[in-house]
Amino acid sequence: MKFDILIAGVGGQGVVLASRLLATAAMDAGLHVATAETIGMAQREGSVTSHVRIGDDVCGSLIPQGNADLLIGLEPGEAARNLRFLRKGASIVVNEHAIMPSTQGSEVYDPMQMLEFLKSNCPDIIFADFTGLAKDAGTYRAANVAMIAAAAGAGLLPFSVEYLWNVLEKMIPEKYRDVNRRAYDMAIESVSKTKAASKDQ
Amino acid sequence: MTSKRILMGNEAIAFGAIKAGVQIASGYPGTPSTEVMETIASHAKEYGIYAEWATNEKVALETAVGAAYSGANAMVTMKQVGLNVASDPLMSLSYIGVKGSFVILVSDDPGPHSSQTEQDTRAFGHFANIPVFDPATPQEAYNMTKLAFKLSHEMETPVILRTTTRVSHGSSDVLIEDLSPVFRDMEGFVKDTRWTIFPKLTAQRHPLLEELQITMSDRFSEYFADNSFNSVSKGSSKIGIAASGVSYLYAKEAIRNHPGTFSVFKAGTVYPFPENAALEFLKDINELIVVEELDPYLEEQFLQVAGKYHLNVNIHGKKDGSFPVSGEYDVDVVIDGVNRVLEDINSDISPLTHSEPAISQNDIPPLPVRAPTLCAGCMHRTVFYAFKKAAAKLRSQKGVDSVFSGDIGCYTLGNAKPLEMVNTCLCMGAGISIAAGLSQTQEYRGTQKAKQVSFIGDSTFFHSGIAAVISAVYNNADITIAVLDNRTTAMTGHQPHPGIGLTALGFPAKIIDIADVLKSCGVGMVKTIEMDTLDECMDMATEAMEFEGPSAIVFKGNCVAICKGQGQYLVDEDKCTGCGLCISQLGCPAIFSISSGLPVIQDTCSGCGLCAEICPSDAIVLREVLQ
Numbered sequence: 001m002k003f004d005i006l007i008a009g010v011g012g013q014g015v016v017l018a019s020r021l022l023a024t025a026a027m028d029a030g031l032h033v034a035t036a037e038t039i040g041m042a043q044r045e046g047s048v049t050s051h052v053r054i055g056d057d058v059c060g061s062l063i064p065q066g067n068a069d070l071l072i073g074l075e076p077g078e079a080a081r082n083l084r085f086l087r088k089g090a091s092i093v094v095n096e097h098a099i100m101p102s103t104q105g106s107e108v109y110d111p112m113q114m115l116e117f118l119k120s121n122c123p124d125i126i127f128a129d130f131t132g133l134a135k136d137a138g139t140y141r142a143a144n145v146a147m148i149a150a151a152a153g154a155g156l157l158p159f160s161v162e163y164l165w166n167v168l169e170k171m172i173p174e175k176y177r178d179v180n181r182r183a184y185d186m187a188i189e190s191v192s193k194t195k196a197a198s199k200d201q
Numbered sequence: 202m203t204s205k206r207i208l209m210g211n212e213a214i215a216f217g218a219i220k221a222g223v224q225i226a227s228g229y230p231g232t233p234s235t236e237v238m239e240t241i242a243s244h245a246k247e248y249g250i251y252a253e254w255a256t257n258e259k260v261a262l263e264t265a266v267g268a269a270y271s272g273a274n275a276m277v278t279m280k281q282v283g284l285n286v287a288s289d290p291l292m293s294l295s296y297i298g299v300k301g302s303f304v305i306l307v308s309d310d311p312g313p314h315s316s317q318t319e320q321d322t323r324a325f326g327h328f329a330n331i332p333v334f335d336p337a338t339p340q341e342a343y344n345m346t347k348l349a350f351k352l353s354h355e356m357e358t359p360v361i362l363r364t365t366t367r368v369s370h371g372s373s374d375v376l377i378e379d380l381s382p383v384f385r386d387m388e389g390f391v392k393d394t395r396w397t398i399f400p401k402l403t404a405q406r407h408p409l410l411e412e413l414q415i416t417m418s419d420r421f422s423e424y425f426a427d428n429s430f431n432s433v434s435k436g437s438s439k440i441g442i443a444a445s446g447v448s449y450l451y452a453k454e455a456i457r458n459h460p461g462t463f464s465v466f467k468a469g470t471v472y473p474f475p476e477n478a479a480l481e482f483l484k485d486i487n488e489l490i491v492v493e494e495l496d497p498y499l500e501e502q503f504l505q506v507a508g509k510y511h512l513n514v515n516i517h518g519k520k521d522g523s524f525p526v527s528g529e530y531d532v533d534v535v536i537d538g539v540n541r542v543l544e545d546i547n548s549d550i551s552p553l554t555h556s557e558p559a560i561s562q563n564d565i566p567p568l569p570v571r572a573p574t575l576c577a578g579c580m581h582r583t584v585f586y587a588f589k590k591a592a593a594k595l596r597s598q599k600g601v602d603s604v605f606s607g608d609i610g611c612y613t614l615g616n617a618k619p620l621e622m623v624n625t626c627l628c629m630g631a632g633i634s635i636a637a638g639l640s641q642t643q644e645y646r647g648t649q650k651a652k653q654v655s656f657i658g659d660s661t662f663f664h665s666g667i668a669a670v671i672s673a674v675y676n677n678a679d680i681t682i683a684v685l686d687n688r689t690t691a692m693t694g695h696q697p698h699p700g701i702g703l704t705a706l707g708f709p710a711k712i713i714d715i716a717d718v719l720k721s722c723g724v725g726m727v728k729t730i731e732m733d734t735l736d737e738c739m740d741m742a743t744e745a746m747e748f749e750g751p752s753a754i755v756f757k758g759n760c761v762a763i764c765k766g767q768g769q770y771l772v773d774e775d776k777c778t779g780c781g782l783c784i785s786q787l788g789c790p791a792i793f794s795i796s797s798g799l800p801v802i803q804d805t806c807s808g809c810g811l812c813a814e815i816c817p818s819d820a821i822v823l824r825e826v827l828q
């Protein structure tokens with residue numbers, strides 16, 4: 001078994017915590033895991049990625065192109081930037097909430113166009129305004145937890161939802177636990193609604 | 202009893218050190234090495250360890266050396282460029298050796314992600330005659346740290362544990378033992394002529410040092426017998442692959458679909474090069490492919506062995522253009538490199554294949570450009586902007602240009618557009634000296650006079666700024682020093698330093714006041730300002746720049762990543778004229794313009810109010826005021 005997850009976002013969105021949560025849940029589920037994270041200068045509002053490789057025989061921590069089974073994009077442009085990592089038939093969970101770059105580059109980046117591109121090119125895509133959802137839960141900062149919850153709720157992770165929930169309880173500091181629990185529940189609920197709606201169609 | 206935990210490589214190293222009985226650890230923060238010391242410090246009380254942040258890597262190394270001279274298990278941590286700072290004591294230490302044990306953790310940064318250089322500590326170990334371990338995974342890092350302490354004690358030599366970013370900042374499930382450390386009984390310092398380096402002692406020690414390199418090379422060849430850190434696997438072809446560290450994993454994955462084809466030589470102990478094992482390996486090899494990031498270190502070692510023993514083997518790597526000479530590697534880079542070699546030698550082995558991406562990257566609409574930038578609300582932005590305005594005034598009123606020399610830290614990001622306030626940046630502490638040099642050149646060459654300004658952070662000031670200040674004052678350089686004091690070592694993740702009254706272990710400490718230091722160094726004008734309004738900062742900047750001779754201002758504020766500001770601003774659309782000044786002048790990541798041309802302030806606003814201060818229409822207001 002091997003399962004490669006790429007998490008992409010902008011420095012400050014909690015990409016490192018998201019990969020830590022996934023890695024710990026995978027280990028608790030009895031799997032091997034190796035991650036690579038972006039720590040340091042690029043964290044200051046730059047493009048950041050976390051590679052999370054799960055399996056029986058994990059090699060290096062960087063996912064080769066065309067290998068990722070799941071892409072979690074905390075920002076539409078950052079999801080698109082990393083599409084080369086996706087294998088055929090992979091799933092993608094993307095946050096509709098765009099972060100506009102300051103000053104430079106804002107004239108070329110069109111988040112709506114980017115979302116349309118992602119939707120028309122990735123057959124297995126889940127998208128929602130996870131930042132808005134997190135904000136409703138209490139803080140926009142919980143978008144990372146909402147997104148991995150959505151992936152879990154949609155059955156996209158190679159371990160059961162309980163492992164992720166337990167890790168959340170264990171690793172999130174008491175002070176922030178309630179708001180993250182709310183974001184988690186709301187995200188799970190939102191994907192189950194989406195799934196039900198797509199079944200109806 | 203063992204347990205499995207998700208550990209970052211740096212945490213695994215810290216736990217390996219604790220298990221090995223480290224008694225004293227010193228270091229200076231630097232990406233990607235920082236978490237080693239942080240982890241040791243956070244467990245120090247529990248295990249009875251002394252840990253500290255020193256002012257710089259040289260001081261850290263010397264401090265740990267003192268402990269090792271007393272028979273302690275000592276460790277020092279730094280990033281690769283920190284080793285340059287610490288190289289003076291290190292080069293001498295190899296002659297002297299140690300008594301207890303002494304492990305030097307140095308993290309390299311291929312890419313580079315967060316560094317000035319792509320230097321290779323394996324080559325540095327070679328230069329300094331100090332053994333180098335190169336782990337590939339966090340698990341190996343844990344195990345090798347323990348071995349490093351053991352070998353250091355046994356051979357009475359310092360040992361370098363060298364990591365790269367993907368080992369230091371990669372996490373994986375690591376099997377660790379019960380961490381109760383076994384401390385060495387410290388004999389204490391025993392007076393002996395061996396501790397005092399002197400030309401005569403060096404002359405005596407040098408042949409022994411060279412002999413030790415051969416002994417250790419032989420030892421490292423023997424390590425191949427148990428296939429743990431060093432290993433060889435035989436393949437069916439006459440083609441071999443040699444790698445060390447994380448590159449070994451990329452190679453292993455790259456050739457996964459060719460099982461048993463290539464022979465593989467994996468070195469974990471890279472210096473002294475395990476020559477006997479390499480010679481044995483090359484016996485069945487006609488073509489050797491060396492896979493390594495940074496320097497062609499292994500490649501050169503193999504070339505030397507091939508030449509020395511007149512072996513009939515071609516060696517491929519960076520030197521024949523098969524592999525990139527710089528940058529970080531990954532599986533795809535290795536596949537391309539191996540395929541280049543297979544093609545060059547007309548091999549009948551089928552090329553390695555890349556996995557096909559599902560979506561072509563070419564079809565993607567234009568991507569946002571995201572260079573790293575100062576955080577929304579960062580105090581440095583206000584200081585940079587104040588100096589920019591003050592410099593413009595100086596230019597328009599007196600025709601004097603200004604040059605801004607930067608330094609290493611978050612504030613290096615002041616180089617980015619639209620601020621563009623870093624005209625030079627070289628290494629830790631260089632801003633002040635370079636500014637002084639630029640000013641002296643004007644004196645003697647008669648070039649057009651410009652005001653020389655240097656920016657330096659608080660931790661960097663203590664690291665290597667002070668000697669530069671003294672030199673500038675002594676030689677009466679006409680410079681202005683702006684100390685950006687946000688009361689933390691911000692870029693590396695907020696470590697304490699001598700200016701904030703706290704030690705690495707969380708104990709209260711004497712506060713070294715930067716302004717007092719500047720005054721006692723004889724700087725003619727020294728002022729301190731608690732960050733408040735832009736106007737105040739601008740007045741201060743102007744006053745300092747107009748001062749003849751060395752002047753300094755300490756700008757004191759808080760790092761917005763720790764102390765979130767009060768309130769948030771938004772744009773009053775009724776008042777905003779869409780002039781765009783707030784965007785074009787500041788480069789704050791919380792502000793962007795929407796298609797209507799009006800600026801929008803995002804949730805990441807931390808309420809510094811700089812944009813409100815410069816808005817000519819008073820259209821940027823606190824949220825609670827408008828709502």
